Amino acid sequence: VIRKSDGSVLPIARGYQPPKADNLGQVVVPGALVSCNLDAVGICNPVLGSRTIVLSAKPLLLPDTDTIQQRLLVIVMDYSACRYPATMNQTTVRTIFLGRKGDGSGGIAQRYTQCSYGKFNLNTTAFKVITAKSTVPCTDVAVKQCADWRIAQDGDARAKAVLGEKEFSSFTHYAYIIPGNMSNSQCAWKGLAYLPGQQIWLKSTTYSVSRWSTVMQEALHNYGGLWHSWENGVEYEDYSTAMGSGVACPNAPELAYLDWATPAPGGDRIDSNLLPAGTALTFSLPATYLSPDGNYLRIVPDWLPSYRTNVDAKNLYIAVRVNKGGDSSMTLYYANKLNIHEVNAIMVRQYVYSDRKVSFVTAAAPQSRTNLTAYKLVVYGGSWVSTDILRIHVCRYQSSLTECPS
Template sequence: MTSINGSGEYVFRTWDDENLPFCPGSPALNADVFGREIGLGEPYRLETGYVIKKYCELCPDGEDSFCTCPEDTPMLQGCIEQTSIFYHPMVCGGGPTPTVNVQYKLIVIILDYSECGYAPNITETEILELYQDVAQKFEQCSHGTFKFSDVHAVRVAPPCSFLTTESCKSWAISKDAEEALKQLLGVTSLMDDKYYSYVLPPGMAAVCGWASQAELPGDRTWLQSNEYGVRRWATVMQSTLNNYGLWYAWGGDEPRADATTAMGTGDACPSAPELAHLQWATSVGNGGGSIKKNTLTPAGRPLGWNLQATYLTNKNFLRVNTDWLSTYQNDTLGKDLYIALRVAKGGDVGLSSEYANKVHVHESKAMALNTFQTGSAYQDHHNQIIQVLAPDSRAVLPAYNLVMYTGSLSASDDINVYICRFTNSESECPAANTLVQWPSMPPTSPLPPSPRPPPSPRPPPSPRPPSPQPSPAPPPQEMPPSPLPSP
């Protein structure tokens, strides 16, 4: 059982220390299988669907619907299989936490475990300086719609314990830290409109084995104090956006392997499907909609669009519904494609040369487009990079019966992109040297570039947040949390 803004909620704790949250408003669980009452922050055991296959002379391959071992026959061999527990957010009501027009409030809690040899190596002032850079990145990537309005830093010294300093259990770390913070402030509950981040001291990275963890969704993150944790803005962005329901980015069928986005291993803004999910950007195709089969008809005829770099405008990508494929209506196999120009400027200045100044193609589960306003927004949409095109190039996407072409990158950081659908062979689409003869969609009026926020004066260190008043029991939180590890 965990606490969400002071309210008790329930989560499954998996073997690898992840949380899979119950839906908001789930019935209370009063006791475990042994009849013991449960308190806040305490784990307890539930029956989880074990299946015991018995092997006997009558059933040498194990029991099934056609063969049953007699009750008095001793088990010769036991095989215990645990049924998988799937978190399926679409059964939950309500939509995702808004990610536009956000005034983000955060308390950063520096953990001091000096009594067992883990002293902190970062100060409140350093935290505030680091988060000024993080805030600027959020404003750049969101085109001004996600702003940090209130950041405080405080140092607390919770007691060392087996669960915290020896086992690195995130739920225990936050529970003890919040108790220490409440004692420091002289209050009985913490504010319910803030997010909380826990910065672990050096040495704990070896105990924990991760750079960051986050509730997905939720309001808590855990960060190491090394260069891969709180000192890296992309790690902070990744964990923060986990709180808002955004999963890690895929590359080569591996999670967290996309080097073009902070949601993977990159030092850059979220990718096009992630920007769409967060509502930080919209499509330029078909008046802000999707490109479909009827757009790319007849087959074999390329059609072109002009794309501005994502750092320039929030109208910056093409979304292609691959509805000509028989798999498109399948929730697992149906995919949409997201096409965007990424240039190493603004929030994307950290893009590596392998990806900078090129057109990126990502795939995402098609169900994400129609359901991201519902509880299923918290599912993994499997956003994965599948192609990178340099200017003046041609590439075949055989899984989608598509050929793509790019023009030259202009001095104003825009590029023409052409898409051709084929039925049987990519040879149905023309060679790239005929590019100038192809039609283009009428240009849409791009939104003006978002102005860069003026530099903010550095605030003085805030050793403790303002004393909150005890809050009444809040309404049910949108989704209970699930810590997910980052490498």
């Protein structure tokens, strides 16, 4: 899609693939500034053979690592003319997002603040919910094809009519909630978002708008850089994070990417120089819910031949997860243990919107020893040294596990 200056989006003609580089050799990246010819029905339809010129080589929407106060407009879609009336009222939606008191001390707003340590918040004063009853003729594009761009166009048009252009443009982000009885065959998703962007789409269902982690996943997509989290080679299968299928805060590599947390002292780059073979390093890690300070380790296994290739080079992230705070609903498979994730080592910052494929590797209990054979690394879960602070040790070997302490 192409986003216009007023925040609305235009669909690109089906089948069109933008070039990897423009006619001058500049790489075309998501978020770049472009122009486009519109056809008679308002779809961006580039002319075959036309020249492509990147007007701004730098993406216009970069991940925001400063404290965020999101100004969110929630638009409850009402397609009564198509026999799909709104199935959620404004009071219910407001409670879901801001909690029973309506002040952000509960609901989704509370989880945003908890998971981000206060760096990602809903602006409760600016927050607004409206119901958008479509006044345009019923179209299959919206209600049968569930085209996100058309739903957004319908919602935006009605919102602007109710609020006016100035107030509509004062919001930084927009959420569209579709009717519950439109949620099954037409819309085969739990939530949608632009990555990067300003818009998300949710259903009037328990697993969608009523599940804070689903909403958080879509919201974080908007800020770019975070895709879905994997486990056992399956996308979404990581239940230790909202970016997978978990009811939990982001995992360690996601926290690191967002700049919401910092590594333990001496734990930012544990490579072959810092960790000679047969030796061990010791750290005390607080559970991620406790503090953003010093709550993870980053292992850089440059001792592996595979680390020299862009595809196979991976870093490991180690953090302690406890089912309290924002992680209170985390399942016991992950909770009260060390969580170990891997992520592509090359695609960190230079590929801003590419999928680095964050993947859960394993969970290690206290008083345990885990041999990560693919990395020739041993991770020891030690003892709890204080409330939800765990001592851990790491050791690498060249040939055999016996090179490390037993």
